[in-house]
Structure formats: C-alpha cells, structure tokens
Amino acid sequence: MSALPSNASLPPLAQPVQELRGVGPERQAQLNRLGLFTVEDLLLHRPRRHEDRRHFRTIAELQLDEPGTTRGKIVALGLKRYRSGTRSIFEIILEDGTARLHCRWWNLPFMQNYFAAGDEVFVFGKPNSLKPRTIDHPETEVIEGGEESFIHVNRIAPVYPLTEGMPQRWLRSLIWRTLEQFGAAIDEPWPELRKPGVKDAAGPAAQYRRLPSRAEAIRALHFPQAMEDLEAARRRLALDEFLTLQRDIQSRRRKFEAKARGLPCAGDNRLMKPFLHQLGFQLTAAQTRVLRELRRDLSGAHPMRRLLQGDVGSGKTLVAACSALMVLESGYNVALMAPTEILAEQHFQTFRKWFAPLGISVELQTGSYKSEIGNRKSECLVVGTHALIESGFALERLGLAIIDEQHKFGVTQREKLLRKGNYPHLLVMTATPIPRTLGLTLYGELDLSVIDEMPPGRGRLKTFVRTADKLPKVWAFVREQLAEGRQAYVVHPRVEETAGGLKAVTTEFANLKTVLAPHAVGLLHGRLKSSEKEQVMAAFRANTIKVLLATPLIEVGLDVPNATVMLIENAEQFGLAQLHQLRGRIGRGAHDSYCILVAAAKNPESQQRLKVLEETTDGFRIAEADLKLRGPGELLGQQQSGLPNFRFGNLAEDGGLVELARELAAMTLAGAKPS
Numbered sequence: 001m002s003a004l005p006s007n008a009s010l011p012p013l014a015q016p017v018q019e020l021r022g023v024g025p026e027r028q029a030q031l032n033r034l035g036l037f038t039v040e041d042l043l044l045h046r047p048r049r050h051e052d053r054r055h056f057r058t059i060a061e062l063q064l065d066e067p068g069t070t071r072g073k074i075v076a077l078g079l080k081r082y083r084s085g086t087r088s089i090f091e092i093i094l095e096d097g098t099a100r101l102h103c104r105w106w107n108l109p110f111m112q113n114y115f116a117a118g119d120e121v122f123v124f125g126k127p128n129s130l131k132p133r134t135i136d137h138p139e140t141e142v143i144e145g146g147e148e149s150f151i152h153v154n155r156i157a158p159v160y161p162l163t164e165g166m167p168q169r170w171l172r173s174l175i176w177r178t179l180e181q182f183g184a185a186i187d188e189p190w191p192e193l194r195k196p197g198v199k200d201a202a203g204p205a206a207q208y209r210r211l212p213s214r215a216e217a218i219r220a221l222h223f224p225q226a227m228e229d230l231e232a233a234r235r236r237l238a239l240d241e242f243l244t245l246q247r248d249i250q251s252r253r254r255k256f257e258a259k260a261r262g263l264p265c266a267g268d269n270r271l272m273k274p275f276l277h278q279l280g281f282q283l284t285a286a287q288t289r290v291l292r293e294l295r296r297d298l299s300g301a302h303p304m305r306r307l308l309q310g311d312v313g314s315g316k317t318l319v320a321a322c323s324a325l326m327v328l329e330s331g332y333n334v335a336l337m338a339p340t341e342i343l344a345e346q347h348f349q350t351f352r353k354w355f356a357p358l359g360i361s362v363e364l365q366t367g368s369y370k371s372e373i374g375n376r377k378s379e380c381l382v383v384g385t386h387a388l389i390e391s392g393f394a395l396e397r398l399g400l401a402i403i404d405e406q407h408k409f410g411v412t413q414r415e416k417l418l419r420k421g422n423y424p425h426l427l428v429m430t431a432t433p434i435p436r437t438l439g440l441t442l443y444g445e446l447d448l449s450v451i452d453e454m455p456p457g458r459g460r461l462k463t464f465v466r467t468a469d470k471l472p473k474v475w476a477f478v479r480e481q482l483a484e485g486r487q488a489y490v491v492h493p494r495v496e497e498t499a500g501g502l503k504a505v506t507t508e509f510a511n512l513k514t515v516l517a518p519h520a521v522g523l524l525h526g527r528l529k530s531s532e533k534e535q536v537m538a539a540f541r542a543n544t545i546k547v548l549l550a551t552p553l554i555e556v557g558l559d560v561p562n563a564t565v566m567l568i569e570n571a572e573q574f575g576l577a578q579l580h581q582l583r584g585r586i587g588r589g590a591h592d593s594y595c596i597l598v599a600a601a602k603n604p605e606s607q608q609r610l611k612v613l614e615e616t617t618d619g620f621r622i623a624e625a626d627l628k629l630r631g632p633g634e635l636l637g638q639q640q641s642g643l644p645n646f647r648f649g650n651l652a653e654d655g656g657l658v659e660l661a662r663e664l665a666a667m668t669l670a671g672a673k674p675s
Contacts, residue, residue, distance in 0.1 A: 050227065297507065313454060316429050
C-alpha cells in the first residue's frame, strides 16, 4: 500500500483530492464540478450503474429497444457534415465476428477525437434499428491494455456520472487506487453498535451488524464480487445517512428540552365549554383523541412541538381553535400563520365567527392589511401570513404558534415565528398527508397526531379521469349541476398562455363564460390585487358567482359547501398530492360531489397515474404513490422542505431503514448528557 498524502494535519479521508496521484489542476477542477473535494467524497461517488463485463451479449444478440452491453473492434469510422457545417454525424462501425454495429453521434463532431480504427470498444445502449444494427448516442469506453486493465474488464465494473473532459476509465482507476490507499482508514462511525450483545440477538443493533461494515460497503459499492452485493452495500450506506440525520434530530430535541420550560397552557374550560356548545354538533372521536394529546402537551414540562396531520375536510381547523382556546384561557395570546392571504382571510372570518360570541378578539395581519395590536390587555388571536414573521410585528405573551399548511413554509420561517415569544408552544398542521418515512425524516423532532376520521353527514365524492376530447360531455354535466343550484371550480395550471400549450385562466375566461352561460363565472389568480381576490371570493361564497375559474392557488383554505364540482384541466401537470388537495375543496356539504381530471390522451402514463385518484380518496395512499412517482423533493419542494440530499437513501423505498435508524439513534444517545 502506498504512503498517505503529505497533508498530515487532516484526517486521511478529509484529504483534498488534489493530493492524490494523477490529479493535477485540470482533473481537480473536473472532480470539483462533480462535487468531489475530499477523499471521502470520492469514495462515496455513487456509480450510475454497473456492467457485468464477465458476460456480454454478442452484437448479433442485441435486441431492438432493449438496453445491452457488447464489445467489438472498430472497422470503420468517419464524420459527415451537413448544411454548410452546421449539422454533423459521427459514426463508428464495430465488428465482433457475429455481426456489425453502427454507433452514431449527431452534432458532436469532437467525438472523432476519442476513437481510432482498430480500437476495442465497450458499448452500452438501446438499438433503435436492426437493419443495420444501430445505437444512437451510446455510452462507450475504449478497452486499453496495460497493468490496470483488470480494473475495467472481466469483472463487474462501475459506470460513474462524469463531467466534460473526464474519461470513465480514468475515474474508475482513480477510485480503485484510492480504495487501495485509504481502505484501512474507513472507520465505523458508531463502533458500539457493531459489538455483539446477548440481549440484542434480534434487536436494532443486531440488524445493523448483519449489514456489511462501512469499509466493506464502500468497496462493494464500486467493485462488487456479485451483483447482489450492491443492494446490501447501498442499504448500509443509506442507513448511515439516516442514522446521522436521526441523531442530529434527537440531539436537538434533547438540548431543546433541557433548556426550555413549557408555559402552563392547559386552560380551565371556561371558554371551551360554551364554544363546543355553540357548535351544535359533536366532535369526532379522532378530534377528541387529538385534543387530549394537545392538552397533555400544553400542560407538560416542555413546550409542545406537535405536527397535526389530517386529510382535507377532516376538521383540523376546529382542533386548532380548541387548542387556541386552552391557551387563551391560560392568559396567553395565539398567532396562526397561513401561506396565502386567501387562506389567512378565510381563517380570520371563521375564527371571528367562532370567537366573537366568547368575547375574544381576533385580528388580521397580512401584507395588505395590518391590525393595530399594540400591547393588548386582553388575550387575542392574530391570524396572518408571512407578515407575522416580519421585524415590525410583535405580540406580547405569545403562548401558542399555529402554522397551517406547514409544507408551504421553510424551517427558518417556522423558527422566526417562534422567536416572537419565549419558547411558545408550536402546532403545525398539514392537509397534505405525509408518508411516515418522510415524516420521521422531515419532522422527526415533532410529535405526531393524526385525525384519521371524517365528520359524518358528507355526500359521496367521486373522481373521474377524462381525455380532452370528452370535454363537451363534461361541460354538459357541469351545466346540469349548476342548474340544480350547485357551484363549481374550474382549475387551469397557468395565469397566462405559454409555449407549452397549457390552458391559462386569463385566456380561457371569455370562452368559459360562453360555455357556461347564463351562469356567472368569476376569475381568481395570484396577480390580482388582494381587494379583487376578496371580492371574487365573497361573491362565490354568497353564491352570486356560480363558477370560479382559478389557478392552483385555491388548493388550500377555501370552504364553500355548495361547491360540488372540481374540474381540473391539464391534470397531468400536477402531482397527485396537489390534485388531492384541490379535490378537497369539494365534498364539504351534504350533496354528492364530482372531481373531473382532464388530461392529455396521448400520454398513457399520466392517465395511469391519475387513476390512483379515481381509486381512492385516502390521502395517505395517494401521498405514498406520489412519493414513489416524484420523490420527496418534488413532493414537498426541496428548498422549502429542508431535506438533505441523500446519496444512497431512498425515502420512497427505505421506510424500514428510517425506522431502524430512529431506534439506533436513540440507543447511541442514551445516557449522553445534552451539551
């Protein structure tokens, strides 16, 4: 084994890549572009795939539109230019004794610099023709002899993500040498978990020990002995990622509880009893159970930190109102933050209607409307948008911060609201059901409550997927519903028309008024002034506007029980969770409701995806499907979510590993005193 690099002040795996043999300034810049700055970064550079170079298809065995790996010798090559040199095609022809293969690259003339007649070449790709056998833009690698050829042939070889100017063989050789040089320096991050324990024969640590060591996993990640070694290596490295995150989450929670004392906010029921009496209906069993959990937290030794999940229409707002009353009874103020002015204003109207008879002041704080709150003597509830976290807003004796539609806010915004008080209680709510795996990762420091029951007395909600050519029948159905006195939402993905051919509310408004005449149609989108938005919404609530044509900004917060139709055009443009949210605007009254998803007929995959919404109204099933289809970054918004970029973990598939990491994190932190 060669000597370690000379930068002895750093641990071996923290050595910069430029210290490695063969890495000059140009190669260093290329590695840096791939996000590889240290030896550890390089060793964790995950291959895009592996090729079993012990077993090849002959060229004659390649099948149309099936990916395959083959090899052959270049017997001809050439570059042809078209149209005064503005277009070109470079082609090599390979032969292996069974057939010939044409490999072509369009408008990449520099490819001629990488090949010479007589070269042996690996090729990976999908043949798009068999007469002659042709692959356009395949992955290729020239087979060279020499002492390191054993790294590239007659083995399972890694194929890495590259950057311009970096050959696959060079990177593979560099990683091989780096493994040889630094393999012994790969330590176990939690050695205590690798020690056998009699009591732990089937417990979390035993599951951890059954996985490869970290050093074994990293070697198998690059150069496995068998294809089945790859998944075990990935699982071990994914578990390390999840465990690091869970330790951080649990450590933060421990430190928080060590220094923060909970405000006594359980209340005395002097407001709660008359409030529940004036509702005129019973809470569901799920709402009652969740309220018991909240009261326990509000009277606990530490500030409440709780996530409330409930499907659209399950009654989260009512639970939030009851928790606010407990805090108000205890002599503290409450702030409720919503992501949009429309939702904030609706909450303001709802809470004012509920709380005014109890003598409680409800104030509104948005970008376009500011209440004069000042130093109020009596307790109050302030409903607002991001305006609540601006430096100019202050609220004395803040006992509870409620955040609605939490996924629309970033972690930083949540912390800004909490800093308006002295460790107030926190309740975050979401109607976007979060798969458990994602919840443990994203909201691991929060306790979880779920309202898993819908209020009685609601009509059935039916969903239909239709293609655009069925629109005439769809509009006829909408007119029937309007004639019966119902109301409808029509959602388009854009405010203004774009090159993609997607429908836009501003261009479709006049057409819709004609199609649905004589029923009044209103227009709602984010570019309207706040006063205009409120005017349209008030008319829709009052049933003077029968149809609301809107962008997806209505996905949260609107509650108009008489609206029984939700028609969404270009539905294939939306995620399943967002469509489920939009669908949640209907089905809130006693009448049956209908959600119609209109999608492009030419895309069978989109049609199949939307069928999930036809089959179920269970938001958690839909969220799980959305997570698998789009991934967590798309589902929640990577920037807002605060999710780390996992190299190896897959939140859509690794639920068991996340659960295991949570248990292991608690074990490693047990007995540790918060610092």
